[in-house]
Structures are given as structure tokens and as C-alpha cells.
Amino acid sequence: MSYDDEDGYGYSVVGSFPKDFGYGPDDTDSDAVGIVPTENKPRILLMGLRRSGKSSIQKVVFHKMSPNETLFLESTNKIVKDDISNSSFVQFQIWDFPGQIDFFDPTFDSEMIFGGTGALIFVIDAQDDYMEALAKLHMTVTRAYKVNPDIKFEVFIHKVDGLSDDHKIETQRDIHQRANDDLADAGLENLHLSFYLTSIYDHSIFEAFSKVVQKLIPQLPILENLLNILISNSGIEKAFLFDVVSKIYIATDSSPVDMQSYELCCDMLDVVIDISCIYGMGEDPEANPFDKESSSLIKLNNATVLYLREVNKYLALVCILREDSFEKQGIIDYNFHCFRQAIQEVFEVRTKATTQQHGAAAMNSTAMLQDSMQSNGISERPH
16 A cells, blocks of 8 residues: 655644554453563552652553543453563563552562563652652652662653643653652662653654663664664664554654654654555454555655555554655565565574574574675765
């Protein structure tokens, strides 16, 4: 499926995917403290005070709920387990905790909860008095750090859409300072907190979750290297490897991420999936509308080209490049073919090889991509 727009058509509705295009139903567990994971997958814990926006974040990012619909969500009163199992790179569980959970309750098993956790996201409502939230943050991370010092601690300073730019910066600075001072007073200077300004009404929540998920992907350096090789040999300015359902980018090249560029790529993904679901289903109603034939080209009115190609059933490569660099589309498509082969080899490494073999086999994938692009002058950048 190809979509071309000479006038830079935009599509900015957050969470606009069709409702039946997703991860599958929620998996909830009625036992608030006795959850046992069904598979050994990395866990992401969503914690924070009541009404801070935890459930809304989960629903918007992973279940395509419209931000306005989240106004009608009931307060979470039990741990909700959500199994995200899309691709070989995006496999984890999200546990949404009720805000009133008591870590000192004898039924709360800290070893089990925190022991298998990859990342802990603590959500703070930036529009509310956050002193109580900071106290709960300190208690949460210190308890979790004692059980599992390898957890990645992430702080979402949430609901910033209602704040001015100056107020956002001041709020982030104040929360950052107070949280780190509390850790220093407790002798936990080695405990690192990452802070993000987020809102479900724009793409900030997707970018923040992208950064969190990337920390749980052991192949991230290999993916970044593959993307660097691709863009350097194809005249591409920026490339994102997207999970097509959530709009999380699981990898990008080493150049800095510009928020406007990321939003453009997210909007393009929305357009492609929406049009595919309407016109690309074919005769089989059960078929996945996003398949190996899926691609899109959008020409903006500022001589910039957005180019999307399907990598596999769950991943898409979205590139930004100048219009004159796209004149040699054949070279770009050949380099993309090599990139897709290398990605497939990385998948096979993860599923078949042992931990000791990961590095060598993944390096073979990178070398194969480099050699393929350089053979017969293919690596020459288009002008």
C-alpha cells in the first residue's frame, strides 16, 4: 500500500489506531499481591499516587484509547497485569499498581514484585501538590533498590499539558532536586533517577515510554549500529524503528531525536495503519493489514520526504530525508533490503543462540549489512 501526499498532509490524533488492531485483551489478576508471572519476561511497574494518571498512560500507549476516553476510567484498586508480546524486541509485562498500596503490608512480597523487574515508572501529577508523591517515590525506590539494584528507575512528571513552558521547567527542576536530595540524605547517591515531562495529549508519553523500553532491549547497541550504517549509506537524515501498534520506537540512529521529527513519523504511522485497515484488508478479514507490501511515501512542502517500509509483522522503519536524496530510490531500497536481512538475523540470534554467542552473531549481522552496502559501489550516498 502506497500513500503519497505532495502537500505535507498531517494526521495528529493521538491514539487513532482502529480498536481491533492491537495487542489483545487485558490480563488482570484479582490477587493484588500474589501475582506470579506466567513467563520470564522483563517487568515494567507503573506506580504513583491515586489519580496520577497511571492507568491512562497504559491505555493510551498500549491499547489505543483516546485521551478523552481516559476521563471515564475508574481508579485502580488492584494490580493489573498487561502482557505485551509483539515482537522479539518488544516483550515485557506492565503491572499497574493501585496508588494506595502499602509496602509494609505483610502480604506484599517485595522480593517477588521487585526481583524480576526491569524498570519502575513512578508517575507524579505535575498539576497537584507533589510533596506527598515525592515521599512515596522515595519510599518506593529505596525499597525496590534494596531488593534489586539493577532496576531502571524512571519518573514521569505527568499532566504537564496544563502548565506553561516556564512552569514545566521549574516543576521538573524542583522535583529533580528534591528527589535526588532525599536519596543523598539516605546515602543512595548511586541510585539514578531519569525524569521525563509527559502528557497523554501529545507524543511526549510515547517518546518517554520509548526511552524506557529501549533500556530493556539488550540488542539496542546492535540496532543503533545497523541504523547508523543504513543512514550513512543512503543519504537519510533520521531513521526510527517503530513498533507499529504502540508507536514506541525501539531504536533510532545516534543523532539527537528532534520531537517534531518524531511526531511527524508517528503521524505517518497513524495514516498508514488507518488507511491499510480501511482499504488494505483484501478478501481475508482476518489478515493483518500491515504486511510485507506495506510502504508509504509522503513528500512535504519543505522538500522533505517521509519514507516508511515494513520490516516485519510488528516493526516499521520510518525515515526522514531530503527530496534530492530520494532521487536514487533504488539504492535506498537495496540498502533497506540488506537492513531487513540483518534485523532478521538479530531476531534469530535472540531466539536460537546462547548468551555467549549473541555478540559474535550480532556482529556478523552488522558486518553483512556493511559488506552488502559497499559491494558494487552500493554504499555511495545519493546526491
